[in-house]
Amino acid sequence: MAETVFVFFVEIIIFKLKLIYGKIGIINHGGEVMKITAIEMERISVPLIRPFKTALRTVDSVEDVIVKIITDTGNIGYGEAPPTPVITGDTIGSIVGAIKEVISKNIIGMKIEDFEEILIKLDKCMIKNTSAKAAVDIALYDLFGQLYGAPLYKILGGGKKELVTDITISVNTPEQMALDSLEAVKKGYTTLKIKVGKDSEMDIKRLKAVREAVGEEIKLRIDANQGWTPKEGVRILRKMEDSGIDIEFVEQPVNAYDIDGLKFVTDNVYIPVMADESVFSPKDALTIMQKRAADFINIKLMKTGGIYNALKICSLAEIYGIQCMIGCMLEAKVSVTAAAHLAAAKSVITKVDLDGPVLCKEDPVTGGAVFTESLIKLENKPGLGIEGIKTSKL
Ligand SMILES: C[C@H](N)C(=O)N[C@@H](CCC(=O)O)C(=O)O
Numbered sequence: 001m002a003e004t005v006f007v008f009f010v011e012i013i014i015f016k017l018k019l020i021y022g023k024i025g026i027i028n029h030g031g032e033v034m035k036i037t038a039i040e041m042e043r044i045s046v047p048l049i050r051p052f053k054t055a056l057r058t059v060d061s062v063e064d065v066i067v068k069i070i071t072d073t074g075n076i077g078y079g080e081a082p083p084t085p086v087i088t089g090d091t092i093g094s095i096v097g098a099i100k101e102v103i104s105k106n107i108i109g110m111k112i113e114d115f116e117e118i119l120i121k122l123d124k125c126m127i128k129n130t131s132a133k134a135a136v137d138i139a140l141y142d143l144f145g146q147l148y149g150a151p152l153y154k155i156l157g158g159g160k161k162e163l164v165t166d167i168t169i170s171v172n173t174p175e176q177m178a179l180d181s182l183e184a185v186k187k188g189y190t191t192l193k194i195k196v197g198k199d200s201e202m203d204i205k206r207l208k209a210v211r212e213a214v215g216e217e218i219k220l221r222i223d224a225n226q227g228w229t230p231k232e233g234v235r236i237l238r239k240m241e242d243s244g245i246d247i248e249f250v251e252q253p254v255n256a257y258d259i260d261g262l263k264f265v266t267d268n269v270y271i272p273v274m275a276d277e278s279v280f281s282p283k284d285a286l287t288i289m290q291k292r293a294a295d296f297i298n299i300k301l302m303k304t305g306g307i308y309n310a311l312k313i314c315s316l317a318e319i320y321g322i323q324c325m326i327g328c329m330l331e332a333k334v335s336v337t338a339a340a341h342l343a344a345a346k347s348v349i350t351k352v353d354l355d356g357p358v359l360c361k362e363d364p365v366t367g368g369a370v371f372t373e374s375l376i377k378l379e380n381k382p383g384l385g386i387e388g389i390k391t392s393k394l
């Protein structure tokens with residue numbers, strides 16, 4: 001414990017020194033290559049304010065792997081990956097195994113200066129394992145920002161410094177969901193993401209109760225997390241339309257692999273449909289866009305394997321004229337900061353579901369973006385601006 005706290009403070013001091021000396025030109029990365037010398041992994045365990053419940057699972061805490069990419073210049077790039085077995089298939093063990101046994105062996109010794117080469121290596125060195133790849137990709141982008149002394153959103157071409165996120169209301173009884181929604185609105189949230197997909201008749205009652213509680217001004221988006229069959233989805237959504245409950249969009253009404261079923265829902269309701277679990281790779285996104293199987297795409301770094309592939313989905317969405325949401329799993333501030341930088345840089349990302357950090361009881365991360373309920377503010381520090389993380393050993 002004492003050792004972890006010591007390392008934490010030393011990391012903060014090193015970071016501050018780099019900021020000071022970087023500013024007055026003593027550290028000039030202009031001529032440096034920044035070689036990767038090691039990849040270390042630790043973990044964070046953060047209790048949630050309340051249980052997070054979806055049609056797929058119930059979780060009480062964030063249990064994520066923290067990745068630190070160490071370089072010969074003393075710079076550290078930070079990344080993070082949550083185990084989300086029901087969506088990505090990844091566990092703590094699989095994330096750690098993929099990084100230790102495959103990814104590290106492929107990228108240690110490479111230069112951050114040769115950025116695209118490293119990202120291609122990372123993408124190609126193994127299939128699947130998108131959470132492990134995302135954690136490493138995020139740490140690489142952090143270092144890339146540090147190498148050129150600019151915050152990631154600027155490196156990605158963006159100028160926006162603030163975002164507004166929704167907050168998720170877990171699936172519970174209609175009464176409980178109405179109370180939770182009201183509490184969120186009192187905290188300043190203007191958009192709520194309502195979890196449904198468990199018992200279709202009850203879902204309509206849930207939505208009615210929430211709408212009654214929060215009034216007409218609050219935007220409601222719903223997420224069924226694959227909970228309905230295509231016909232069931234159409235029936236429920238039409239009932240919602242008929243009862244006049246205004247819904248911004250519905251996320252992933254049907255099974256992730258049922259693209260025809262997703263299209264069936266999209267074609268048969270007015271409420272716009274967003275693909276979430278159906279889209280991991282840019283190829284998945286392209287299929288959805290070509291088939292017009294959904295109206296929107298939810299981009300999550302843990303599904304794409306990081307920013308490198310997320311950018312490709314953004315480009316496809318620009319070409320096809322499809323708006324995207326940036327989402328997250330149960331993630332703390334490191335990976336959600338990376339997602340916020342991406343969203344700030346891409347105007348095709350018009351919707352934000354980055355509530356991971358505000359669902360947590362504690363914040364183990366110093367630095368990064370500032371999360372104040374619905375408001376996310378990006379800092380002007382190099383890369384992600386992470387200063388230190390209270391971690392424990394794996
Ligand atoms: C946390 C975020 N608002 C969210 O709902 N993300 C996922 C589910 C994440 C999980 O189960 O860890 C989603 O389906 O959009």
Ligand SMILES: [Mg+2]
Nearest residue numbers: 223251252276
């Ligand atoms: Mg979803």
